[in-house]
Amino acid sequence: MSTHVSQEVVPKTPEAHHNEIIRRTANFHPSIWGDQFISHLPKDKVHEAIELQEIEKLREQFKRELLAAASNSSQQLDLIDSIQRLGVAYHFETEIEEALQHIYNNRIDMEDEDLYNTALGFRLLRQHGYNVSCGNYKYMYGHLL
Template sequence: MHRIYADAVHCMLYSISLTDKKNCEQYPCRSSMSTRVSQQGAPAMARDDHEIIRRTANFHPSIWGDQFISHPPEDTKVHEALELEVEKLREEVKREILLAAASNYSSQSLDLVDAIQRLGVAYHFETEIEEALQHIYNNHIDMEDGDLYSTALGFRLLRQHGYNVSCGN
């Protein structure tokens, strides 16, 4: 059996034609191999096309029982309260972004935008982040007066959002 597979692999690797009778006997093609294997090793298959016979297994019962399958429905009041709290916090963060953008402290605004992006929740605040970065870019807030961290952070965030910021003087 192993020799048949080796011959078939050899045939596929070297592109030997399997159409003539001599090569087909020497290197059996895939279709003849698959029919040979399916005829030999298929005791669980049906004898006719309409009936499928499958083996059943007697598995031991789970040590967890059915507690994960039949869990109680969620409490809708708790779910609604959590959604209201999340929405309230979103509005608070939006307000913070806009307040930081309106102030002349670009480092605070940049830190807030960077933290929101690193937390992976920036998709909730896309318009506010764009407004904050647009304010920093349009007002030419000079980031060179700050420390190296603020300058690098401003450069990276503005470049990431598609603003044309020069890397030098």
């Protein structure tokens, strides 16, 4: 692949004689990918409406999954953690708050869970402003003592 280099010469004036700047420019061959990654064409209203419908379907699907996992606190906590890590938890603030409130109010016993779920429950509840005591949990060699 060859490139053509040209030089742009700044016209000489008496003031610019001492500060003459020569800039090189390159005329590269067009990319094999074209300009599809550079240019951005505005979307038409039909595509925007379809995308909004798909987004709303995904939101409803998550809400159904979160409600379906209401009997399993560890599954709910995993879903909440995943949504937060994806960075889209702001779409589900009320659902997440209701699920955590349910877990907190019903005093779901995290002592029966493994260390991962116990830690996840403490972190998520504390992160959302709930006063959760670490209790007298001791964890050694994969078992709660």
